[in-house]
Amino acid sequence: MMPPAIIMLFAFMSTSASITIPVKVSVVSYDSNTFVNQNNYTETTTWDNYTSKYLDAVKESELLELIEFYDASDHEDEYAMETARYELRDGNIECIIVIPVEFTELLSTGYPGIIELIPDSSNAMAIQDKLNAVQDSINIFVEENDLDPEYVLQEYEEFSVPSKYNFRYNYNMTILLPFMTFGISFVLSILVVVQEKPIARLLLTPVQKAEILLSKYIVYSIVLALQVFLVLTVAIANGLYIAGSVIDLYLSLYMLGFAGVSLGMFISTVSNTKTEANQLYFAFFIVSILLSGMFVPIDAMPDYLQTIAYMLPLSHGAPIIKGILSKGKSFIGFDFFWLLGISSVLIILSFLVINRKRYEV
Amino acid sequence: MSTGNLKEVVVNVENLEVTFGEKKIIHPVSFNVKRGEIIGFFGISGAGKTTIIRVLTCQISKKNWTGNVNVTNLSPGSKKNHSKILSNIGYVPQLEELNLYYDLTPLKNVEVFASCYGVKKKEAKKIAMELFSILDIPEDTWDNPLKKMSGGEKKRVSMAIGLIHKPDILFLDEPTTGVDAAKRYDVLSYLKKLNRRLGTTMVLISHDMEAALIVDRAAILRDGKLLEYDSNSNLITSLPSKGLVARFSIENLNEEKINIIKEFPNATNIKTIRVGNETLEVLMDDFEKNLSKLIQFMMKNGLKINAMSRDVATFRRYFQLRIQEEEDKERLIKIQQDAIEEVEI
Numbered sequence: 260m261m262p263p264a265i266i267m268l269f270a271f272m273s274t275s276a277s278i279t280i281p282v283k284v285s286v287v288s289y290d291s292n293t294f295v296n297q298n299n300y301t302e303t304t305t306w307d308n309y310t311s312k313y314l315d316a317v318k319e320s321e322l323l324e325l326i327e328f329y330d331a332s333d334h335e336d337e338y339a340m341e342t343a344r345y346e347l348r349d350g351n352i353e354c355i356i357v358i359p360v361e362f363t364e365l366l367s368t369g370y371p372g373i374i375e376l377i378p379d380s381s382n383a384m385a386i387q388d389k390l391n392a393v394q395d396s397i398n399i400f401v402e403e404n405d406l407d408p409e410y411v412l413q414e415y416e417e418f419s420v421p422s423k424y425n426f427r428y429n430y431n432m433t434i435l436l437p438f439m440t441f442g443i444s445f446v447l448s449i450l451v452v453v454q455e456k457p458i459a460r461l462l463l464t465p466v467q468k469a470e471i472l473l474s475k476y477i478v479y480s481i482v483l484a485l486q487v488f489l490v491l492t493v494a495i496a497n498g499l500y501i502a503g504s505v506i507d508l509y510l511s512l513y514m515l516g517f518a519g520v521s522l523g524m525f526i527s528t529v530s531n532t533k534t535e536a537n538q539l540y541f542a543f544f545i546v547s548i549l550l551s552g553m554f555v556p557i558d559a560m561p562d563y564l565q566t567i568a569y570m571l572p573l574s575h576g577a578p579i580i581k582g583i584l585s586k587g588k589s590f591i592g593f594d595f596f597w598l599l600g601i602s603s604v605l606i607i608l609s610f611l612v613i614n615r616k617r618y619e620v
Numbered sequence: 621m622s623t624g625n626l627k628e629v630v631v632n633v634e635n636l637e638v639t640f641g642e643k644k645i646i647h648p649v650s651f652n653v654k655r656g657e658i659i660g661f662f663g664i665s666g667a668g669k670t671t672i673i674r675v676l677t678c679q680i681s682k683k684n685w686t687g688n689v690n691v692t693n694l695s696p697g698s699k700k701n702h703s704k705i706l707s708n709i710g711y712v713p714q715l716e717e718l719n720l721y722y723d724l725t726p727l728k729n730v731e732v733f734a735s736c737y738g739v740k741k742k743e744a745k746k747i748a749m750e751l752f753s754i755l756d757i758p759e760d761t762w763d764n765p766l767k768k769m770s771g772g773e774k775k776r777v778s779m780a781i782g783l784i785h786k787p788d789i790l791f792l793d794e795p796t797t798g799v800d801a802a803k804r805y806d807v808l809s810y811l812k813k814l815n816r817r818l819g820t821t822m823v824l825i826s827h828d829m830e831a832a833l834i835v836d837r838a839a840i841l842r843d844g845k846l847l848e849y850d851s852n853s854n855l856i857t858s859l860p861s862k863g864l865v866a867r868f869s870i871e872n873l874n875e876e877k878i879n880i881i882k883e884f885p886n887a888t889n890i891k892t893i894r895v896g897n898e899t900l901e902v903l904m905d906d907f908e909k910n911l912s913k914l915i916q917f918m919m920k921n922g923l924k925i926n927a928m929s930r931d932v933a934t935f936r937r938y939f940q941l942r943i944q945e946e947e948d949k950e951r952l953i954k955i956q957q958d959a960i961e962e963v964e965i
Contacts, residue, residue: 456717456718456719457718457719457720457721459713459718459719460711460713460718460719460720460733461733461736463677463679463706463709463711463713464706464707464733464736464737465703465704465706465707465736465737465738466736467703619679620679620711620713620714620718620719620793
């Protein structure tokens with residue numbers, strides 16, 4: 260039953276994802292419509308402000324969603340760029356559109372306009388989509404204001420992999436690291452309890468069920484620590500670019516792996532046979548991968564699928580790791596605490612289940 | 621494994637009754653086990669042997685049983701006693717493949733289980749080596765994976781693990797199951813050896829009557845009822861003529877011919893057991909006096925005797941007769957009940 264169910268889920272996700280999701284942008288404007296006459300410093304000239312007209316075009320474009328507008332002209336908002344950059348780093352927006360100081364002046368004097376674009380380049384495969392979306396807003400702006408169509412869209416990539424690192428390797432590692440860590444820790448712990456035949460005999464010693472499970476958690480946590488260390492060492496040795504801290508990356512990988520161990524242990528305690536555990540593993544792992552946002556962005560999924568996706572560890576672990584690797588973010592944040600929460604709930608459930616389970620020699 | 625006072629009671633059971641839902645699994649049973657004894661619980665499947673042992677080893681919740689039960693002076697009825705009781709007892713389960721780590725060596729297996737009792741690694745190794753020597757587990761197998769050992773060796777490793785923490789009493793679930801016929805006596809003789817050398821008190825459950833060879837007292841169970849609880853010799857001598865048996869090989873033996881023998885008028889208390897296609901064993905009162913008369917009676921009634929021998933009944937025969945007697949009683953009760961019902965209708 261699983262393979263047809265997977266194909267149906269995948270088809271459904273893909274159909275719903277065909278609806279275009281607008282690119283989230285913030286606009287920072289340095290544009291000034293008041294200029295000093297170069298020939299007579301006592302005179303100033305005021306032109307129509309084209310920034311507000313461009314903003315109208317951004318709002319009109321179906322490919323863009325304006326999240327925030329920062330007016331940085333005449334020192335109105337000194338920290339506009341810094342704030343927008345934080346938004347970009349945190350993933351609240353996907354690019355910053357910067358309107359330079361001479362924007363209105365150039366347009367008013369018949370010169371081509373200049374717009375600067377700073378896209379989040381941590382996902383190199385999606386840069387072109389962002390460029391296309393901004394270009395759409397420019398087209399609307401030109402058309403509606405009857406302007407000279409000669410425009411310069413200057414692009415400055417943010418959070419891209421430095422040129423000395425292998426782009427493809429690093430791009431793949433942002434996907435592979437979370438999947439591998441979660442998947443391996445999950446698969447290793449799936450049979451831990453269900454496969455251990457002598458548990459019934461161990462329970463005829465003073466040892467309690469909870470102590471047996473606790474010992475499994477301790478051992479697998481230690482194994483996981485070594486495993487993550489090994490994975491990270493090999494990844495770095497092969498040229499992994501880490502924009503953030505290695506310790507943050509280690510801790511986040513460990514946390515994701517631990518969520519995998521907790522999920523595996525839970526399934527192992529719930530299952531009565533190895534076959535049952537393997538089937539549950541397969542179902543959970545496939546659903547985790549499908550809903551992780553790798554194939555279809557989570558935001559593009561139907562609401563109920565988003566709810567399921569956000570309950571699964573991988574949907575939280577992958578963004579943390581990507582954030583550390585590409586944007587230098589810290590591991591502390593909503594996603595990390597969610598992982599901690601999921602793991603805690605699964606641990607509690609596994610202890611409750613094993614305590615209710617009957618073992619007979 | 622103290623070899624103290626033989627009179628000391630290690631297990632005391634008074635009026636134990638086990639019920640699961642509406643079904644009564646064990647009818648009130650009472651017995652005790654004294655230090656140093658080997659006790660055997662015998663019965664066919666479903667007799668209730670395992671259920672009794674499960675109560676004694678804290679595996680059945682108190683809500684399912686009533687009665688006064690004490691194991692090493694502690695009641696399994698109280699959950700807080702479970703840990704102490706389990707520290708004081710050892711358990712050797714039926715199937716090794718489900719209860720040992722096959723990929724680990726015998727010594728590693730011992731280490732794992734010893735750690736559950738808080739026995740230190742070094743101490744555990746020392747005790748294990750002593751037990752392995754008593755049980756003749758070849759030294760060159762101690763560091764090999766358990767899966768490479770023979771069935772008998774695995775069983776002996778399992779017995780050693782049951783004794784690793786020097787328990788007051790060792791419970792053995794079907795100790796001869798899974799061991800080939802030739803090695804069954806070996807397993808039993810090793811149990812006796814452990815009992816003699818270390819004074820270990822043992823309670824074993826079995827449907828293999830050979831195990832009765834090593835027990836001091838045997839309990840016979842049927843449908844949750846304890847039919848007998850005594851020494852082998854006492855049980856056998858309670859048979860007619862203290863268990864003297866005449867074994868006849870009769871041509872074309874059938875129920876009709878058996879019924880003829882049962883009607884032998886000179887002797888009382890005639891008991892017959894068919895032990896083969898053409899072999900019948902007969903027990904009766906005043907055996908010596910009546911045997912020749914029985915033979916004459918059989919011949920007179922057209923029974924052709926091909927061979928005959930005499931012997932003393934074994935525990936197996938006692939068990940069969942006792943179960944047969946119980947079945948006959950039940951059959952009689954049923955006939956009476958049916959008759960009453962018919963009259964009422």
